[in-house]
Amino acid sequence: xxFTRREFAHLVGAGIALASEESAHALQQDTGRRLNxxxxxxxxxxxxxxxxxxxxxxxxxxxxxxxxxxDKALKVAAQYGVAEKNIYNYENYDSIADNKDIDAVYIAxxxxxxxxxxxxxxxxxxxxxxxxxxxxxVGDCQAMIDACERANKKLMIAYRCQYEPTNLxxxxxxxxxxxxxxxxxxxTFGFNIKKGEWRLNKKMAGGGPLMDxxxxxxxxxxxxxxxxxxxxxxxxxxxxxxxxFDQVDENLVWTLKFPSGILASCSTTYGANSNGWYRVHGxxxxxxxxxxxxxxGLRIRAEVEGQPPIDQTTNDPSPHQFQREADYFAxxxxxxxxxxxxxxxxxxDMKLITAIYKSCGKA
Numbered sequence: 349x350x351f352t353r354r355e356f357a358h359l360v361g362a363g364i365a366l367a368s369e370e371s372a373h374a375l376q377q378d379t380g381r382r383l384n385x386x387x388x389x390x391x392x393x394x395x396x397x398x399x400x401x402x403x404x405x406x407x408x409x410x411x412x413x414x415x416x417x418x419d420k421a422l423k424v425a426a427q428y429g430v431a432e433k434n435i436y437n438y439e440n441y442d443s444i445a446d447n448k449d450i451d452a453v454y455i456a457x458x459x460x461x462x463x464x465x466x467x468x469x470x471x472x473x474x475x476x477x478x479x480x481x482x483x484x485x486v487g488d489c490q491a492m493i494d495a496c497e498r499a500n501k502k503l504m505i506a507y508r509c510q511y512e513p514t515n516l517x518x519x520x521x522x523x524x525x526x527x528x529x530x531x532x533x534x535x536t537f538g539f540n541i542k543k544g545e546w547r548l549n550k551k552m553a554g555g556g557p558l559m560d561x562x563x564x565x566x567x568x569x570x571x572x573x574x575x576x577x578x579x580x581x582x583x584x585x586x587x588x589x590x591x592x593f594d595q596v597d598e599n600l601v602w603t604l605k606f607p608s609g610i611l612a613s614c615s616t617t618y619g620a621n622s623n624g625w626y627r628v629h630g631x632x633x634x635x636x637x638x639x640x641x642x643x644x645g646l647r648i649r650a651e652v653e654g655q656p657p658i659d660q661t662t663n664d665p666s667p668h669q670f671q672r673e674a675d676y677f678a679x680x681x682x683x684x685x686x687x688x689x690x691x692x693x694x695x696x697d698m699k700l701i702t703a704i705y706k707s708c709g710k711a
Contacts, residue, residue: 384411386411386444387413388455388469401674402670403428414435453477462488463484476501480567481698482695503690505689505693508672509669518637522628523574528630533612535625550595553596556597557599561641562614569614570696579604586598599619624639634651635650637649647660
């Protein structure tokens, strides 16, 4: 995200146009051209959000499924009109190369599987939309980028908040100088995780809440400032010694320093329910987005010198954020354009996550 302010403003403007006008228009008008997605992993986010989002899209379509549970896949295929011949498992996944019904894959697997299935998809000649975090390490992120570049295929990381109107409005206000000079940012996100979740397995998850929900705060600080941090520091802890946190941390806080002097303080937890939010403090005012990272109901409030206060909730029901994301990636493929949240964006977050863990003594 090393853009000049003008370049970043252009990207933000393009994102706002796509996220609001174009996506709303796509719901009303069928363009006739769709990107055919194969869904890799039938879990909560794919079945509960992304697939329903594609279902209301006029730019995307689900044409294939990849799952280790065929009975489950058959039921889902019936719901989405997917041909039985387009149901794959993880052993015959590479044979998607022979299927012209598949243009791209959406990868919603545990974090440690992202790299393998992205690389295999690229080798099979398919574009990739991969959930965040991009992978569990910097090396895997780079390998994913390299594989897609060699295959001349698009790679996008699913940072849906960067295509969502409330977050885009916050960015626009900052870029337009409405808050004056930004000084400080605060952000937090967490939840009380249940025992037995795969996210508590370090090999599968790569780490604790920072990899899961803390990454929203980290990425937000970067897209709000339009800068890359020059220094990080962090602390982690385990308070509830109840067997859940034998492999990963329970709580983590970190600070970021940006080239302009902006300081950010963030926190994340697996031990308590903490609604995801951020506050931006500027010399002329402040803005508060809460919830900031949910699937719907995002609310922005702002107080700016000489202006009436802002308090607006986005009427954008789930799964429209995922429909926008799917549409945006489809358009990048159709227009042969680099996605705003490309593999390089995921790599930048992973480098920072690694640095934060190192500061905590975890790397």
